[in-house]
Amino acid sequence: MGYKYNNRGRHSNENDEGNENYYRVKNHNHEFLSSTDYAKDEGVEHNHRIAGVTGPPMGPGKYHFHKIAVFTDTFDDHFHKICDTTGPALWLSDGKHIHLVEGTTEPEDQHDHDYFFTTLIQDPTNVPEDRNC
Template structure:
């Protein structure tokens, strides 16, 4: 499985007012799960694929960071697709937590590709401050 990651990412954190206040590049990764859009294979069968995995570690990107994603989709009718991409910069959601958005197209297999668009899960979801626990 070869992987040529995007060198430029079209996402921007300029509108993310929390980015500069909360930016810290700690070692972490993100889980993700989603589905691709529907496409027809070379036999005309319409289908989609499931995507799940864990990102790579953070990579400094301006005043934020991004993550590499490298996974295979699930198998449908004896084929699967490779996803090799980078997330957008961090989007802070409060309490020092953040997510990332990723949008792209799978590698071609069985005569077609699939588009995907999803957000990662928050980093370290079980680390809830004591004063915020129910």
């Protein structure tokens, strides 16, 4: 009998695939927003804002990841491309998850920027009735 992880990070039997929560991890994406670190462009220190939505999940259940392909905002007539992959899901106590993202933008104007952020939680408006304030 095979075992895999369900969306709450616990072992489950393969027969749990009929469970609604098993599929919740399969079809979703995450929003993200952050800023890069600072770099100098012709002596002027600056950074960029990053925002977007990940692609769909890739890889196995609990350990899935997402692709990210965005451009930063513009500063002094330039911007940077980001093409990256999130880390695996980091499970929270309520059964939802986030992902870490760390990397370096593509160079532009003879410089690049590092970034480090987490995605926002998946399905943020799905709050169980017993959790409402």
